[in-house]
């Protein structure tokens with residue numbers, strides 16, 4: 001059942017609405033039938049009867065991979081319920097009627113790692129809405145009306161996956177450094193006109209900017225993503241400007257090939273550019289491209305070295321403490337043995353003295369008797 005729930009959730013952005021709604025009902029029906037005793041009121045006083053006597057506006061609790069999940073999908077909610085168990089780690093409020101996320105929307109919950117808010121009408125998100133979600137790893141805001149996002153979102157320490165597809169995001173959303181360890185950034189069908197410049201991103205593996213308004217791409221746009229393996233640029237209106245830097249198109253293809261990035265489209269057809277292709281055989285990436293790439297790689301290098309230094313340090317500490325323990329144990333044993341030996345010696349001496357006394361006494365007695 002969990003795997004069904006998971007795949008259903010992961011596939012949200014790929015599915016069309018009717019399938020989603022159908023699956024939602026199916027899942028709801030299944031869970032309600034199998035675990036009727038874990039029902040909880042999502043928003044108090046708003047219970048509504050649909051299909052005879054099936055109560056609809058209730059969130060359910062699930063255990064998904066040992067995490068506590070509150071599942072509130074498809075309940076016609078206008079706000080995120082604030083009376084759920086405080087220690088939920090997964091919150092699913094997909095397919096509802098949310099319009100706004102305020103600073104207080106999520107303050108009841110401090111342990112959230114996964115938040116799914118896809119397929120709502122969210123347009124406005126206040127700056128502090130996610131600021132306290134310090135354990136947040138995955139956020140789904142796809143299929144909403146967002147044209148901007150809070151800056152603090154991109155500073156969360158564990159955030160690694162962002163589903164932001166099917167919104168109205170513009171270039172200005174990304175006018176800053178992203179410091180979260182983002183691995184996956186899904187930005188399909190927004191209003192971007194260029195690849196977001198968000199500083200070096202050593203963890204970013206997958207970037208999907210298909211169906212945007214991107215008009216140009218060059219190697220300097222991709223260089224800050226030194227771990228990138230998947231790039232979807234399809235369904236944009238990319239034109240390579242041959243006037244400024246003749247071989248942009250060839251260079252991009254070469255860069256993608258060199259770094260083994262799986263790109264969509266697989267490559268750009270450069271025969272349309274005004275420059276004759278032969279001129280672009282001896283390609284030299286710009287110094288800025290190398291600079292950006294090296295900036296990103298050096299962060300990885302640094303991390304590796306810190307990790308190495310740490311493990312060496314741990315090894316040293318472990319060895320030293322092991323050695324000290326052995327020395328201590330040996331000293332203890334020696335000390336104990338010495339004490340035992342000394343005690344024995346003392347006893348023997350005492351015994352000898354006693355014997356001597358007895359003998360003396362005996363001899364005295366004998367002399368007295370005779």
Ligand SMILES: *[C@@H]1O[C@H](CO)[C@@H](O)[C@H](O)[C@H]1NC(C)=O
Pocket residue numbers: 103126127128129131
């Ligand atoms: C929300 O929080 C941010 C800071 O996190 C603050 O600047 C803003 O004024 C708050 N908005 C409201 C409506 O309280």
Ligand SMILES: *[C@@H]1O[C@H](CO)[C@@H](O)[C@H](O)[C@H]1NC(C)=O
Pocket residue numbers: 013014165188208210230231232264
């Ligand atoms: C990018 O996202 C779109 C829409 O979800 C999807 O169809 C496409 O397969 C994605 N691209 C890659 C390379 O995964």
Ligand SMILES: *[C@@H]1O[C@H](CO)[C@@H](O)[C@H](O)[C@H]1NC(C)=O
Pocket residue numbers: 269270271272
């Ligand atoms: C590239 O585009 C040109 C002109 O549009 C076309 O003739 C050629 O077949 C294309 N090349 C490839 C490899 O698709």
Ligand SMILES: *[C@@H]1O[C@H](CO)[C@@H](O)[C@H](O)[C@H]1NC(C)=O
Pocket residue numbers: 287
């Ligand atoms: C790029 O760097 C090389 C070597 O460091 C230098 O010779 C060259 O002039 C630089 N090119 C530009 C355009 O700055």
